[in-house]
Amino acid sequence: MVKTEYVMLNGVKYADVSGYARDLPPKRREKIERLRFEKDKLLSLTAGMLIRNRIGNTPLSENEHGKPYADGGQFFSVSHSGECVVIAVDDREIGIDVERLPDRDYLQIAERFYHPNELAYVRRAEDSARAFTYVWTRKEAYLKQIGIGIATDLKAFDTVSGELSERVASVDLEGYVISVCVEDSERLQDVYISELELKEVFY
Numbered sequence: 001m002v003k004t005e006y007v008m009l010n011g012v013k014y015a016d017v018s019g020y021a022r023d024l025p026p027k028r029r030e031k032i033e034r035l036r037f038e039k040d041k042l043l044s045l046t047a048g049m050l051i052r053n054r055i056g057n058t059p060l061s062e063n064e065h066g067k068p069y070a071d072g073g074q075f076f077s078v079s080h081s082g083e084c085v086v087i088a089v090d091d092r093e094i095g096i097d098v099e100r101l102p103d104r105d106y107l108q109i110a111e112r113f114y115h116p117n118e119l120a121y122v123r124r125a126e127d128s129a130r131a132f133t134y135v136w137t138r139k140e141a142y143l144k145q146i147g148i149g150i151a152t153d154l155k156a157f158d159t160v161s162g163e164l165s166e167r168v169a170s171v172d173l174e175g176y177v178i179s180v181c182v183e184d185s186e187r188l189q190d191v192y193i194s195e196l197e198l199k200e201v202f203y
Contacts, residue, residue, distance in 0.1 A: 001191075002088060002090045002094065002180065002192065003054065003088070003089045003090070003192070004086070004087070004088040004089075004193040005086065005193070005194055005196050006084055006173075006178060006193065006194075007046065007086075007196040008083050009042065009043075009084070009085070010198070012042065012198065013038070014039070014042040017042070017045060017202050018041070020045060021045055021048075023052060024052060025048075027060075028048040032044045046080065047078040049202060050085060050087040050196075050201060051078060053200075054076065055070045055074060058071055058072060058074065065147050065148050067144070067147040074089065074091060075089070075090050075092060075093050076089045076090075076094065077095045079096050079097045079140070079144075080098065081100045081176065082100035082176065084098050084173070084176050084178075086098045086178055090183075090187075092187070093145055093146070093147065093183055094145060094180070095142060095143065095144030095146070095180070096144065096178065097138075097140035097144065097178070097179055098179075099133050099136055099140075099176065099177060100133075101129050101133050101176065101177070102132065106128075106129060106132040107128070107132070109136075110122050113139075114135060114154070114155065115154075115158040115159075116155075117160055117161050118160050130172065133176075134177050134179070137170065137177050137179035138160070138168045138170060138179045140179070141179040141180055142157070142159060142167070142168060142181045144181070145181035163185075166185035166188065167181055167182055167183070167184060167185050167188060180193070
C-alpha cells in the first residue's frame with residue numbers, strides 16, 4: 001500500500017509546537033531556523049514530524065536534484081499549502097503535492113504553463129479554480145515522483161489524459177486538492193489517503 005496522509009493545522013501556532021524541533025535531524029532544524037515567518041516554520045516543522053513519524057531515525061540522502069529519500073530504499077514525498085501538510089511513503093519513487101484553491105489569476109497561469117489538453121480541461125470545467133488546482137497538483141506530483149522539480153517545460157506533458165494520467169490519483173478536500181503520482185499505473189490501486197489528527201503528529 002502506498003501510505004498517504006494529511007493533517008490540517010487548524011489554527012495551531014508555531015510557538016505551541018516549536019519544542020518538537022529538537023526531535024528532528026539537524027538539517028531540518030537548520031531549515032526551520034532559516035525561515036523568516038512563523039507560519040513557514042510551522043509548516044516545515046510539521047513536514048519534518050511527518051517524515052520522522054513515518055521513516056523513523058533512518059538516515060536521509062538526496063538525489064542530484066535535492067530530492068530526499070531514506071537510506072535502505074524507502075521513498076517519501078512531502079508538501080504543504082495553507083493549513084494542510086501531506087506525506088506519501090512507498091518502496092518506490094513517489095511524488096505528492098497539495099495546493100489551496102486559488103482566488104485569482106489562475107487562468108493566466110494555466111495559459112502559460114499547461115499542456116493544451118490540460119488547458120481545455122480547465123476551461124470547460126464548472127469549477128475552473130478547482131480544475132486548475134487539480135492539474136497543478138498533478139504536475140507537481142509527477143515532477144516530484146521523477147525527482148526533478150519544476151525546472152522543466154510544464155507544457156510538455158499532459159496529466160489529464162493518456163498514459164501519465166493513469167499514474168496520478170487526486171483527492172478533493174474542502175479548499176484544497178491533493179495529488180499523488182506513483183511509478184506505474186498498477187500501483188495506483190494501492191494509493192490510500194487518510195487524515196491524521198494533530199495528536200498523531202505532535203505527541
